[in-house]
Amino acid sequence: MEKADYSQYAVVMKGITKRFPGVLANDHVDLFVKKGEIHAIVGENGAGKTTLMSQLYGLIRPDEGKIYINGFEKQIRNPNDAIEAKIGMVHQHFMLVDRLSVVENIVLGKEPVRGPFFDLNRSRKEIRELSKKFGLLVDPDAIIEDLPVGMQQRVEIIKVLYRGAEILILDEPTAVLTPQETNELFEILKNLQKQGRTIILITHKLNEVMAITESVTVMRLGKVTGVVRTSQTNPNQLANMMVGREVLLTVEKDKAHPGEEILQVKNLVVKENRGIEAVRGLSLSVRKGEIVGIAGVAGNGQTELTEAITGLRKVESGKIIFKGEDITNYSPKKRREMGMGHIPEDRLKHGLIKLFPVYYNFILGEHDDSKFSDGVFLKIEEIKKFSEELVKRFDVRPPKIDLLGMNLSGGNQQKVIVAREIAFNPVLMIVSQPTRGLDVGAIEFIHKTLISMRDKGIGILLVSMELEEIFSLSDRILTIYEGQIMGETTPDKTTPEEVGLMMAGHKLEDIRQEA
Amino acid sequence: MNVKKYLLNEKVIISLLSVLISLVIAAIVMIVIGKNPLVAYAALFYGAFGTKEAIIDNLMKASPLILTGLAVGFGFRAGLFNIGANGQVIIGALLSAYVGTLVGSYPFFLSIPLVMIAGMLGGAAWAAIAGWLKAYRGAHEVITTIMLNYVATFIANYVVNGPFQAPGGVPKSPSIAYSAQFPNIMSVGATSLSTIIFVSLAAIVVIYVIIQRTTIGYEVKAVGFNPYAAEYGGISIGKNVVLAMAISGALAGLAGTTQVVGVYGRYFGALGGSMGFDGITIALIGQNDPIGIALAAFLISSIRTGSNQMQIAGVPKDLVVIIQGIIIFLVAANRIIKTIRIRRRKEAEA
Numbered sequence: 087m088e089k090a091d092y093s094q095y096a097v098v099m100k101g102i103t104k105r106f107p108g109v110l111a112n113d114h115v116d117l118f119v120k121k122g123e124i125h126a127i128v129g130e131n132g133a134g135k136t137t138l139m140s141q142l143y144g145l146i147r148p149d150e151g152k153i154y155i156n157g158f159e160k161q162i163r164n165p166n167d168a169i170e171a172k173i174g175m176v177h178q179h180f181m182l183v184d185r186l187s188v189v190e191n192i193v194l195g196k197e198p199v200r201g202p203f204f205d206l207n208r209s210r211k212e213i214r215e216l217s218k219k220f221g222l223l224v225d226p227d228a229i230i231e232d233l234p235v236g237m238q239q240r241v242e243i244i245k246v247l248y249r250g251a252e253i254l255i256l257d258e259p260t261a262v263l264t265p266q267e268t269n270e271l272f273e274i275l276k277n278l279q280k281q282g283r284t285i286i287l288i289t290h291k292l293n294e295v296m297a298i299t300e301s302v303t304v305m306r307l308g309k310v311t312g313v314v315r316t317s318q319t320n321p322n323q324l325a326n327m328m329v330g331r332e333v334l335l336t337v338e339k340d341k342a343h344p345g346e347e348i349l350q351v352k353n354l355v356v357k358e359n360r361g362i363e364a365v366r367g368l369s370l371s372v373r374k375g376e377i378v379g380i381a382g383v384a385g386n387g388q389t390e391l392t393e394a395i396t397g398l399r400k401v402e403s404g405k406i407i408f409k410g411e412d413i414t415n416y417s418p419k420k421r422r423e424m425g426m427g428h429i430p431e432d433r434l435k436h437g438l439i440k441l442f443p444v445y446y447n448f449i450l451g452e453h454d455d456s457k458f459s460d461g462v463f464l465k466i467e468e469i470k471k472f473s474e475e476l477v478k479r480f481d482v483r484p485p486k487i488d489l490l491g492m493n494l495s496g497g498n499q500q501k502v503i504v505a506r507e508i509a510f511n512p513v514l515m516i517v518s519q520p521t522r523g524l525d526v527g528a529i530e531f532i533h534k535t536l537i538s539m540r541d542k543g544i545g546i547l548l549v550s551m552e553l554e555e556i557f558s559l560s561d562r563i564l565t566i567y568e569g570q571i572m573g574e575t576t577p578d579k580t581t582p583e584e585v586g587l588m589m590a591g592h593k594l595e596d597i598r599q600e601a
Numbered sequence: 602m603n604v605k606k607y608l609l610n611e612k613v614i615i616s617l618l619s620v621l622i623s624l625v626i627a628a629i630v631m632i633v634i635g636k637n638p639l640v641a642y643a644a645l646f647y648g649a650f651g652t653k654e655a656i657i658d659n660l661m662k663a664s665p666l667i668l669t670g671l672a673v674g675f676g677f678r679a680g681l682f683n684i685g686a687n688g689q690v691i692i693g694a695l696l697s698a699y700v701g702t703l704v705g706s707y708p709f710f711l712s713i714p715l716v717m718i719a720g721m722l723g724g725a726a727w728a729a730i731a732g733w734l735k736a737y738r739g740a741h742e743v744i745t746t747i748m749l750n751y752v753a754t755f756i757a758n759y760v761v762n763g764p765f766q767a768p769g770g771v772p773k774s775p776s777i778a779y780s781a782q783f784p785n786i787m788s789v790g791a792t793s794l795s796t797i798i799f800v801s802l803a804a805i806v807v808i809y810v811i812i813q814r815t816t817i818g819y820e821v822k823a824v825g826f827n828p829y830a831a832e833y834g835g836i837s838i839g840k841n842v843v844l845a846m847a848i849s850g851a852l853a854g855l856a857g858t859t860q861v862v863g864v865y866g867r868y869f870g871a872l873g874g875s876m877g878f879d880g881i882t883i884a885l886i887g888q889n890d891p892i893g894i895a896l897a898a899f900l901i902s903s904i905r906t907g908s909n910q911m912q913i914a915g916v917p918k919d920l921v922v923i924i925q926g927i928i929i930f931l932v933a934a935n936r937i938i939k940t941i942r943i944r945r946r947k948e949a950e951a
Contacts, residue, residue: 398832419835428833436833441826446819451834459816466814 093157096121096284102151111137113308124285126295129305130525132483132495143175144168174251176242178258184231192245232360234385257288290525292321339537342561345374348545354404356390364390366569372545379560380549387569388549396428427512437503440492445473480505497524518549567591612888623927641916648910649903657794663902667801668856669880670894672849677889679845680825685746686853687877688753689724693854696723698861698868701777712781724854725847732846736839773869783863797863809891
């Protein structure tokens with residue numbers, strides 16, 4: 087065998103193969119990442135991107151194949167080996183201890199000490215400096231579980247930087263960021279690149295790939311389907327390599343024909359976990375057959391708003407009226423029975439039971455319906471038949487209904503949730519971050535599904551951190567800032583810049599007055 | 602699920618290997634103290650299965666252990682650690698004994714169901730207190746069930762020394778009506794095989810069906826695996842915590858009842874023994890699977906029944922406690938066995 091010279095590469099993965107029960111997640115994958123470049127790995131859900139990176143970071147070990155770091159072969163048996171090789175990873179699902187503070191999470195495993203004592207002050211100072219340097223401002227003493235998803239991600243990024251990583255792996259880092267924050271992140275990444283660091287970016291967003299990377303590896307069904315220089319490709323070509331067919335990157339829809347008001351929220355006040363008011367006197371309404379988009383930066387009360395509407399969080403004051411009935415104090419079950427569907431923001435917390443097989447997850451919330459239960463016994467045959475149909479209709483991969491929820495990729499878990507919520511024919515859908523972390527094909531599918539639901543007369547409240555998604559789907563756009571609505575507009579009467587200003591706390595009338 | 606798949610299930614293998622390894626370790630201990638492990642195990646086996654009496658004794662020991670094992674195991678399924686099975690056994694036994702003294706004029710087909718329902722309700726209500734405290738007051742069930750064990754013990758001590766005492770000044774209840782007693786299948790010498798064994802066998806089937814096939818089982822498991830998702834799915838966490846505790850308690854209460862109606866014919870102080878705590882051991886070894894629990898209960902009853910014979914053969918009977926301890930240790934720390942297996946598989950491939 088020839089001895090290749092990999093010294094110009096920060097990372098080389100050669101012939102990586104990884105099998106899971108019934109799935110070939112990586113099939114002889116090669117990856118070449120040059121020193122100091124930003125390299126994107128793109129691909130559909132279940133294409134094996136995260137699996138590949140988990141092997142580089144030592145979370146799982148490859149069945150076959152070799153890894154070279156800076157030209158030398160390295161055995162990466164666990165994350166400690168990876169950290170020693172100066173590899174850091176920011177995961178899609180954050181690896182943070184909820185009950186600990188920001189600073190405690192960041193220093194975890196590398197706690198600074200003074201004599202026998204834990205020197206938290208020193209780390210606090212170091213972290214302040216780091217976060218200032220990279221523009222990732224967080225309160226070092228905040229408790230993780232009180233922070234919104236967007237802030238938690240900042241903590242993850244600082245954590246990796248704190249360990250002095252030279253090679254950074256970021257798994258879907260922009261999924262929860264606003265356009266402004268995304269731009270800031272890109273600035274940081276470019277700075278890091280200038281300082282000679284290497285960055286591997288797992289993403290589905292092709293415009294990001296085009297904006298920031300030097301080269302791209304495209305994966306599909308566990309195999310590499312293309313390696314290109316970013317300057318020599320375009321989003322359409324990448325999308326083709328990802329899904330093996332042409333995809334629509336914009337959503338086609340007709341004008342909405344809204345009917346009567348189905349949901350009214352009046353002067354709603356909801357507290358977050360720390361007891362601070364997160365939703366502060368908010369009012370809105372949703373009519374049948376329209377999509378109302380809530381734009382906003384993560385952590386401005388969206389989570390609390392959707393949880394209050396769906397009955398998962400206590401309402402302090404104000405009213406929620408659904409189908410003309412005051413449901414403010416109704417149980418989640420009652421709301422569901424009245425026809426309220428919910429695609430939750432955090433799929434692993436609320437949406438899915440990881441230790442249930444897929445066919446059990448498909449009936450969550452409907453398990454006591456006469457379709458699936460005779461009152462005492464589950465109709466297992468019917469449930470399985472129903473699940474087989476959904477798996478086919480929503481192209482869940484692998485199409486095995488016996489698989490446990492935890493064994494599906496993130497995108498396929500989301501497909502299971504969306505399929506389930508659509509299948510029970512709701513009249514109102516509360517949709518939160520429906521395409522977070524999904525690939526182009528799945529996003530297209532879910533967007534089309536939401537539009538067709540709207541056209542069937544279902545009212546949809548859509549909360550999304552993706553401005554693009556808000557703009558392409560919504561019939562009306564409300565922008566939320568610190569628990570209040572900054573203004574209502576429609577996609578054709580506004581611009582992303584205007585909404586961006588509202589997301590930063592400016593009222594619509596003030597913006598328009600100034601203009 | 603077919604038989605082969607079931608047997609090759611990782612959980613089954615972990616339990617089987619745990620038992621095997623613990624027997625080997627105990628054998629090493631015996632060699633260290635200068636005993637012959639082969640002789641000891643032969644005696645243990647003979648003591649548990651060698652005679653008709655031994656087998657009957659063994660089955661009668663296993664019978665209530667199956668029920669308390671199912672009780673604790675069902676709680677685990679809902680994410681609840683019911684340490685209070687002992688108290689639930691006592692309350693169930695007490696209540697069934699009381700009803701048993703009232704049904705003398707009824708035919709057996711009425712009196713037997715009545716005592717059984719009384720025993721199950723007693724255990725269920727006792728456990729539901731802890732369930733309610735957890736669901737609506739946030740009190741941890743480990744604390745409350747332990748406390749309720751003491752309360753149950755003292756209540757029982759009081760009533761069998763006072764209002765519910767049999768004549769003669771002994772702390773035991775009057776004997777229950779003949780029509781409420783379970784008949785014996787056979788008797789050998791002083792030991793009898795009671796029909797209560799069928800109650801335990803039926804409970805295995807019923808619990809298996811509840812867990813695998815019913816809406817209640819679905820909800821209880823959902824709450825146990827992920828309470829957030831359960832709540833999202835419209836499943837009431839509070840209701841299911843109380844319900845799961847009640848079902849768990851009903852099984853423990855039933856264990857107490859079987860001792861009243863099938864073994865002693867009355868309530869007396871030491872009737873429950875430590876069968877509630879043994880239930881924890883058994884649920885762990887049986888990995889919360891009804892069939893696994895039945896086998897684990899039989900394993901524990903076998904080594905206990907056989908231990909006397911082992912003592913006679915000159916090996917201290919306390920050794921079975923060591924065996925039991927090591928099994929639990931290995932099952933609980935199941936990664937030890939998983940690691941050994943993975944390493945062996947890799948070596949085999951290499």
